[in-house]
Structures are given as structure tokens and as C-alpha cells.
Amino acid sequence: MILVLDISNPVVPVLCDEFVSPVARIIEQKGISVKKIHISDLIQIKHKVTGIIICGTALADSWYKDKRIEPLVSRYNVPILGICAGMQMLLSESGGVVIQSLEIGMIPVTLSCDGKEDILTKGKDEFSGYALHQYATTIPETWTVLAHSKNTAQIVRYSDKFWYGVLFHPEVRNEWIIERFVDITIK
Amino acid sequence: MxxxxxxxxxxxxxxxxxxxxxxxxxxxxxxxxxxxxxxxxxxxxxxxxxxxxxxxxxxxxxxxxxxxxxxxxxxxxxxxxxxxxxxxxxxxxxxxxxxxxxxxxxxxxxxxxxxxxxxxSPLWLCDQESYIRSLISDGFEVIIAGVYADPFDASWLGTWIDNSFIDRISKISGKYQISLAGEGGEYESFVCYAPFFKQRIIIKDADKIFEHGAGYYHVKEAGLIS
Known part of the structure; x- marks a missing residue:
């Protein structure tokens, strides 16, 4: 079962429909079971988890900024994909510093040499991604940049684990990234 | 908020x-x-x-x-x-x-x-069939107000979005690559009643304007009833 984590402000519960459900649907369409859960409710997980996706949230939402995912990450030794704010959480807890980086709309994304070899991104040298963020992070030394836009790193991977961060929203027009991540969790 | x-x-x-x-x-x-x-x-x-x-x-x-x-x-x-x-x-x-x-x-x-x-955007990337079915089951009363793609014709204008609409559009959606919710601009709709309306809109007089493969339902007179 893949855990799809909602880190949006609970005062606006409809954000789950906008940022979490579309990701869950892509996984379900591959025949894999999914559990959507808000970060405040993590204690309730009783299923065997094979992968974790930390979803993004609204551009104006900064509620997640003082939350931590380290307890979740250390509890399960499974592949992780952080999307947008989820990537910011993963990297900031690995030593990355949150910086202003506004990108809205479709942006060109280009793979790095590492990205051309990685199991997640191989074979998709250039494409457009839907960006919706006002922050990014500096990239800690333990992470490798797999793809970048003009402004910043867009896809990163933790050096020796299947932990990925994607700054744009792959659920919009780049479902293949989520599908490949699901394949990694199966392997 | x-x-x-x-x-x-x-x-x-x-x-x-x-x-x-x-x-x-x-x-x-x-x-x-x-x-x-x-x-x-x-x-x-x-x-x-x-x-x-x-x-x-x-x-x-x-x-x-x-x-x-x-x-x-x-x-x-x-x-x-x-x-x-x-x-x-x-x-x-x-x-x-x-x-x-x-x-x-x-x-x-x-x-x-x-x-x-x-x-x-609460409907962002929603499952379109589930959405249209929820729209109907939640009590929305919606008509087709414009059609802009093949194989829509004037017969669709002014018809209700109901279960027979879903059956009808499902039959053509695959062949003509029409999204069920009309998100690609294939059709436009107009809501006459929603669950939070205190009154219902009734259309008293309207024309179907259709030419060159596109058309709209021109409402000439409408009012509210309790």
C-alpha cells in the first residue's frame, strides 16, 4: 500500500481534493492500493506501507512549514516521493535552506547527466512541468539533481536511497513520474 | 475563511x-x-x-x-x-x-x-464521470447552453445534464475525444438550480442558435420561482 500524505492546512479541507486525490487516483489506476492520510493523523496507520508520496499544497499555504516528516521517514524504510512542498520538507530536514523561488505555470524542465541515467527519469530528456510554488530549498550535498528549470532544481534524489523530490506538480500532465515511482515501490 | x-x-x-x-x-x-x-x-x-x-x-x-x-x-x-x-x-x-x-x-x-x-480549485483533476454523477445526485439542475465540437448538434442545446445525458455523451466521448465534463470547451452549461439556491431559475423563452458546427442556447426570458 502506498501512503499518500496530505500536508495542507486543515482549515481548508478541500485542498485534499485538489492536491492529494489526483495523485491517489493515478496510483489506483495502476491497480495499487492507496491510503490518503493527513499529516496530523499519522498515528492511525496500521497497514503495510510500500511507498510514501508527500503531496504539495496551495501556493498560499505555509501551514506545513513548521511540521516534520522525519518521524514518518524513519519509521518506514521505503521509497519516498516529495512533491513541491513535500520536496521542500524532505530537503529542509536534510539540511537544505528554504529560499524564495516563485514559479507558476508550465515551465521547461531539462534532465541532468544523472537524470538521464536514473530509473525515475531516464528517456525523458526535455519536457514541460506545471509549477506552483513560491519556495524551494538549497540542495544538500547528500542529494543529486536529476532535472532543473531555468531557476532551480526540479527533480532530486537522495544519494543512496529511493527518495525523490519533484518541485513541479507531476500529477498535472506528467503522470508518468508518479507511475514510474509506483513501479519502483513494487521492485 | x-x-x-x-x-x-x-x-x-x-x-x-x-x-x-x-x-x-x-x-x-x-x-x-x-x-x-x-x-x-x-x-x-x-x-x-x-x-x-x-x-x-x-x-x-x-x-x-x-x-x-x-x-x-x-x-x-x-x-x-x-x-x-x-x-x-x-x-x-x-x-x-x-x-x-x-x-x-x-x-x-x-x-x-x-x-x-x-x-x-476544488474540482482540479477530478474524475469527470464521478463529478458529473455527483452533480446530478446532489440535486443540481443544469442545461447544455452551448456546443462547440463534433458530433454535438442543435438537439443537445437546452437538454438537461441527467443520467440519460451521461449515457448519451459516454457513447461519443471515446470516438470524438470529448471530455465528459466539457473541460476541453466541447460544451458549456448553465445551472438553473443548485442545493444552496433559495429559488429556482425557470427559462420562459429561448432560441437554439446553431451554425457552422457550433451553437448556443440563447435565453431570451428567464425568472425565479420559489
């Missing part, structure tokens, strides 16, 4: 309104952009003036802004309307009925960001 809804008169903006209401959000106003350009990239046009009846039926104030509908320039008019609404109604955010259009969504997101507002 207080929201203003970008109201086109169609099902998506009013179902988005309903979803916000159901999850505890307050709808402080509707915002309608009245485009003079029937082929506007951003704004739905058939029967746009009837949003006044929808606002009255729901007891929510309507703020209207006119635009010539010139591509990109119309965004300045949208910006003005959102700024005015935010100031007048002390809004926290804007709600849109966007489902898949990154063209619409990213432009509205930019304006909201400039104005320090939340931008919420």
Missing part, C-alpha cells in the same frame, strides 16, 4: 461553490467577468448576464466586470475585479471551477498571488 467565486454561470463554478460551502468555507461574493468576445480564452460567455439570477437565487452578492475579451488584456480586467472584490468583501481567497486548464489556472494563480489571496 471568506472566498469570492469566479462565476461563469456554468456547472463547474457553482459545484466548486458547493464544495467550499460543504467544507465550512464562507462564500462572500460571486465575481462575473462579462466578456464581449464570444471566443474568449478565459471566460465563458453564453447567457453570462443570467449569473445575476443565480446570485439572487442563492442570496450571494454579485460583482460584475466588463471586458473586451482580448487575449491576455482581459486578465487586467480580471485582476481589477478580484482586487475590488478582495477589498470590498475582505476576502481570504478566490475559488475557481478549473478542472484541467493550466492556461486558466496559472493565470488566476498569478493574480491571486499578487493580491496575497488563496486560489482554490
Amino acid at each position: 471568506k472566498f469570492g467565486v469566479l462565476l461563469s454561470g456554468g456547472k463547474d463554478s457553482l459545484y466548486a461553490t458547493w464544495k467550499i460551502m460543504q467544507t465550512g468555507g464562507e462564500i462572500a461574493c460571486f465575481i462575473t467577468i462579462n466578456s464581449q468576445n464570444a471566443e474568449s480564452y478565459m471566460f465563458h460567455t453564453p447567457n453570462i448576464s443570467l449569473t445575476r439570477l443565480q446570485a439572487k437565487a442563492s442570496g450571494i452578492t454579485l460583482l460584475e466586470e466588463k471586458t473586451q475579451g482580448v487575449e491576455e488584456e482581459e486578465l487586467d480586467d480580471l485582476n481589477n475585479a478580484i482586487t475590488r472584490a478582495a477589498k470590498e468583501f475582505h476576502l481570504d481567497g478566490i475559488v475557481t471551477g478549473a478542472i484541467q486548464s493550466v492556461y486558466q489556472a496559472s493565470r488566476i494563480e498569478r493574480i491571486c498571488h499578487q493580491e496575497g489571496l488563496w486560489c482554490i
Whole structure:
């Protein structure tokens, strides 16, 4: 079962429909079971988890900024994909510093040499991604940049684990990234 | 939180309104952009003036802004309307009925960001068949107000979005690559009744205008009944 984590402000519960459900649907369409859960409710997980996706949230939402995912990450030794704010959480807890980086709309994304070899991104040298963020992070030394836009790193991977961060929203027009991540969790 | 809804008169903006209401959000106003350009990239046009009846039926104030509908320039008019609404109604955010259009969504997101507002699209990337079925089961009464793609013809104009509509459109959606919710601009809709309306809109007189493969349902007279 893949855990799809909602880190949006609970005062606006409809954000789950906008940022979490579309990701869950892509996984379900591959025949894999999914559990959507808000970060405040993590204690309730009783299923065997094979992968974790930390979803993004609204551009104006900064509620997640003082939350931590380290307890979740250390509890399960499974592949992780952080999307947008989820990537910011993963990297900031690995030593990355949150910086202003506004990108809205479709942006060109280009793979790095590492990205051309990685199991997640191989074979998709250039494409457009839907960006919706006002922050990014500096990239800690333990992470490798797999793809970048003009402004910043867009896809990163933790050096020796299947932990990925994607700054744009792959659920919009780049479902293949989520599908490949699901394949990694199966392997 | 207080929201203003970008109201086109169609099902998506009013179902988005309903979803916000159901999850505890307050709808402080509707915002309608009245485009003079029937082929506007951003704004739905058939029967746009009837949003006044929808606002009255729901007891929510309507703020209207006119635009010539010139591509990109119309965004300045949208910006003005959102700024005015935010100031007048002390809004926290804007709600849109966007489902898949990154063209619409990213432009509205930019304006909201400039104005320090939340931008919420509750139907974003939704499962379209489930959405249309929920629309019907939740009690929305919606007609087809415009058709703009093959194989739609005049017979669709003014028909209700109901279970037979789903059967009918499901049969053609695969062959003609039509999205069930009409998100690709294949059809436009108009809401006569929503669960939060205090009154129902009745159409007393209308014409079907159809030529060169496209058409719209021109409502000449409509009113409210309790």
C-alpha cells in the first residue's frame, strides 16, 4: 500500500481534493492500493506501507512549514516521493535552506547527466512541468539533481536511497513520474 | 475563511461553490467577468448576464466586470475585479471551477498571488464521470447552453445534464475525444438550480442558435420561482 500524505492546512479541507486525490487516483489506476492520510493523523496507520508520496499544497499555504516528516521517514524504510512542498520538507530536514523561488505555470524542465541515467527519469530528456510554488530549498550535498528549470532544481534524489523530490506538480500532465515511482515501490 | 467565486454561470463554478460551502468555507461574493468576445480564452460567455439570477437565487452578492475579451488584456480586467472584490468583501481567497486548464489556472494563480489571496480549485483533476454523477445526485439542475465540437448538434442545446445525458455523451466521448465534463470547451452549461439556491431559475423563452458546427442556447426570458 502506498501512503499518500496530505500536508495542507486543515482549515481548508478541500485542498485534499485538489492536491492529494489526483495523485491517489493515478496510483489506483495502476491497480495499487492507496491510503490518503493527513499529516496530523499519522498515528492511525496500521497497514503495510510500500511507498510514501508527500503531496504539495496551495501556493498560499505555509501551514506545513513548521511540521516534520522525519518521524514518518524513519519509521518506514521505503521509497519516498516529495512533491513541491513535500520536496521542500524532505530537503529542509536534510539540511537544505528554504529560499524564495516563485514559479507558476508550465515551465521547461531539462534532465541532468544523472537524470538521464536514473530509473525515475531516464528517456525523458526535455519536457514541460506545471509549477506552483513560491519556495524551494538549497540542495544538500547528500542529494543529486536529476532535472532543473531555468531557476532551480526540479527533480532530486537522495544519494543512496529511493527518495525523490519533484518541485513541479507531476500529477498535472506528467503522470508518468508518479507511475514510474509506483513501479519502483513494487521492485 | 471568506472566498469570492469566479462565476461563469456554468456547472463547474457553482459545484466548486458547493464544495467550499460543504467544507465550512464562507462564500462572500460571486465575481462575473462579462466578456464581449464570444471566443474568449478565459471566460465563458453564453447567457453570462443570467449569473445575476443565480446570485439572487442563492442570496450571494454579485460583482460584475466588463471586458473586451482580448487575449491576455482581459486578465487586467480580471485582476481589477478580484482586487475590488478582495477589498470590498475582505476576502481570504478566490475559488475557481478549473478542472484541467493550466492556461486558466496559472493565470488566476498569478493574480491571486499578487493580491496575497488563496486560489482554490476544488474540482482540479477530478474524475469527470464521478463529478458529473455527483452533480446530478446532489440535486443540481443544469442545461447544455452551448456546443462547440463534433458530433454535438442543435438537439443537445437546452437538454438537461441527467443520467440519460451521461449515457448519451459516454457513447461519443471515446470516438470524438470529448471530455465528459466539457473541460476541453466541447460544451458549456448553465445551472438553473443548485442545493444552496433559495429559488429556482425557470427559462420562459429561448432560441437554439446553431451554425457552422457550433451553437448556443440563447435565453431570451428567464425568472425565479420559489
